[in-house]
Amino acid sequence: MSIGRGTDQKFQGDFRVTNMDNITEEKEIKDHYKSDSKWIYALLVVLLILTAIAFHRDATPQWEQYQAQFRQILTQKFGKKAADSFSYGVKQIWIKDVNKIDRCTTCHIGIDIPKLSGEDVPLVFRAHPNPELIKEHPFNKFGCTYCHGGKGYALTVKEAHFSKPAGWEDIFLSERLAKRYGFPDYKNLPLVEMNCNTCHLREKEVAGLTYINKAKKLFTEKMCTCCHTFYQYKADVGPDLTYEGDKPNDLYDFSNITNWGVLPPSVFSWHFLHFKAPYLVTPLSLMPNFNFKDQEIRSLAMLVLSFKNIPERFVVKPDPKNVFQPECVGSVPAAPGSFTRAGVGSGVKNTKM
Numbered sequence: 086m087s088i089g090r091g092t093d094q095k096f097q098g099d100f101r102v103t104n105m106d107n108i109t110e111e112k113e114i115k116d117h118y119k120s121d122s123k124w125i126y127a128l129l130v131v132l133l134i135l136t137a138i139a140f141h142r143d144a145t146p147q148w149e150q151y152q153a154q155f156r157q158i159l160t161q162k163f164g165k166k167a168a169d170s171f172s173y174g175v176k177q178i179w180i181k182d183v184n185k186i187d188r189c190t191t192c193h194i195g196i197d198i199p200k201l202s203g204e205d206v207p208l209v210f211r212a213h214p215n216p217e218l219i220k221e222h223p224f225n226k227f228g229c230t231y232c233h234g235g236k237g238y239a240l241t242v243k244e245a246h247f248s249k250p251a252g253w254e255d256i257f258l259s260e261r262l263a264k265r266y267g268f269p270d271y272k273n274l275p276l277v278e279m280n281c282n283t284c285h286l287r288e289k290e291v292a293g294l295t296y297i298n299k300a301k302k303l304f305t306e307k308m309c310t311c312c313h314t315f316y317q318y319k320a321d322v323g324p325d326l327t328y329e330g331d332k333p334n335d336l337y338d339f340s341n342i343t344n345w346g347v348l349p350p351s352v353f354s355w356h357f358l359h360f361k362a363p364y365l366v367t368p369l370s371l372m373p374n375f376n377f378k379d380q381e382i383r384s385l386a387m388l389v390l391s392f393k394n395i396p397e398r399f400v401v402k403p404d405p406k407n408v409f410q411p412e413c414v415g416s417v418p419a420a421p422g423s424f425t426r427a428g429v430g431s432g433v434k435n436t437k438m
């Protein structure tokens with residue numbers, strides 16, 4: 086018992102001592118807390134303000150900021166009444182028959198207002214620079230992305246302009262990209278011709294397609310179809326080029342390219358280097374080196390990448406006098422205008438290397 090009580094006392098004693106220690110510590114903490122608390126409150130207030138700003142920014146998306154700026158321009162140019170009649174909101178072009186939506190006009194609001202052309206209007210609000218082209222391809226039927234690429238439904242600059250390739254019309258063919266590939270006329274968005282030609286493939290010449298027209302001429306003159314299958318033109322020395330533009334990135338062999346030079350590593354650059362010197366990209370290639378000039382190479386790279394399998398209704402029927410017929414002289418000539426996908430179905434093999 087005594088041992089027990091002794092133990093109890095000792096325990097109590099110990100307890101008291103430790104308890105006392107705790108009290109002094111707690112007091113010190115309390116004192117600290119008193120002097121720190123105003124900082125903690127200040128920090129809380131700052132955090133609250135930051136959260137409020139973040140919420141506000143979320144509530145004011147990027148496009149709304151552009152629309153606010155657009156209203157100011159309307160006021161300056163056409164007066165307050167015009168500005169008041171402008172309604173905020175997401176704008177979109179719905180291309181009904183293919184159920185496709187382009188919202189580019191949410192920011193590019195002045196695109197169909199001819200009075201908003203000229204350098205003094207910020208680029209994003211400017212009228213389309215090419216009214217003749219738009220007459221042939223009205224916005225309500227063609228939207229924007231069939232020509233420009235980009236993500237039609239996106240509502241931020243980053244997403245709309247810099248999308249990853251996903252479909253035939255998806256890569257945003259910007260000025261910046263054209264500059265990277267060394268196009269001297271990058272300001273005219275030359276890469277867009279690639280998308281133009283997915284629809285205008287069967288025509289020999291199309292007004293406005295400077296590079297593609299040139300490439301089609303080379304494709305015919307150099308008789309590429311003596312070695313390559315292309316629709317009804319059949320040959321099997323090299324791979325089938327009918328849908329070259331649909332060939333996925335991971336089917337290209339990049340392993341032999343040791344020097345990209347100034348080019349960014351990409352499929353476009355692969356074709357650039359391959360047209361420059363086929364054997365450097367594919368050792369022992371049977372494809373001749375044609376000694377093309379850089380501009381010819383850019384044209385040909387765009388041409389082969391525009392060879393895509395798109396829905397038949399987009400493909401422009403050529404005038405009989407203007408049919409692209411890149412035949413290998415000596416082979417059975419194709420009937421004019423017989424450049425059809427039916428031909429593909431009836432036996433053209435599509436073996437891609």
Ligand code: HEC
Nearest residue numbers: 189193196214215218222224227228229232272273274277
């Ligand atoms: C038929 C194809 C086509 C369609 C459809 C089209 N564009 Fe264009 N767009 C072009 C071409 C080609 C250029 C380059 C023209 C030039 O610089 O001469 C261009 C230029 C532009 C420019 C650059 C303007 C400048 O001054 O540099 C903007 C912005 C633009 N387009 C936005 C749009 C938007 C937004 C839409 C949809 C509402 C659209 N485009 C629809 C072909 C098209």
Ligand code: HEC
Nearest residue numbers: 148189192208209229233235236237240241242245259260
């Ligand atoms: C959130 C606003 C916004 C959206 C959405 C948007 N743009 Fe733009 N766009 C801009 C701004 C701002 C510029 C001016 C240049 C810059 O800052 O990049 C511009 C410039 C351009 C240019 C000029 C040339 C170039 O190559 O940079 C083209 C072409 C263009 N946009 C096409 C499109 C297309 C096509 C879409 C729809 C897929 C689209 N934009 C969606 C804001 C937008």
Ligand code: HEC
Nearest residue numbers: 221222231232277278280281284291292293294399401402
């Ligand atoms: C989505 C498919 C599509 C795209 C992309 C497209 N076009 Fe067209 N284009 C058409 C159709 C459809 C017509 C009307 C053809 C007709 O009337 O028979 C046309 C008509 C034309 C015409 C007048 C008629 C002709 O065939 O010569 C020209 C020139 C033209 N486009 C040039 C261009 C240029 C340049 C681009 C790229 C900036 C372009 N197109 C992009 C489908 C397209």
Ligand code: HEC
Nearest residue numbers: 304307308309312322323324363367370371372373389438
């Ligand atoms: C003497 C035959 C021959 C001629 C003519 C020829 N090629 Fe080739 N081509 C080949 C062979 C073989 C390959 C496969 C080896 C290689 O990658 O170089 C090839 C590969 C290609 C490729 C890469 C295809 C892929 O996805 O791997 C393209 C694109 C191409 N040729 C385009 C052309 C074009 C355009 C012309 C005309 C200017 C042309 N070729 C003329 C034989 C030829």
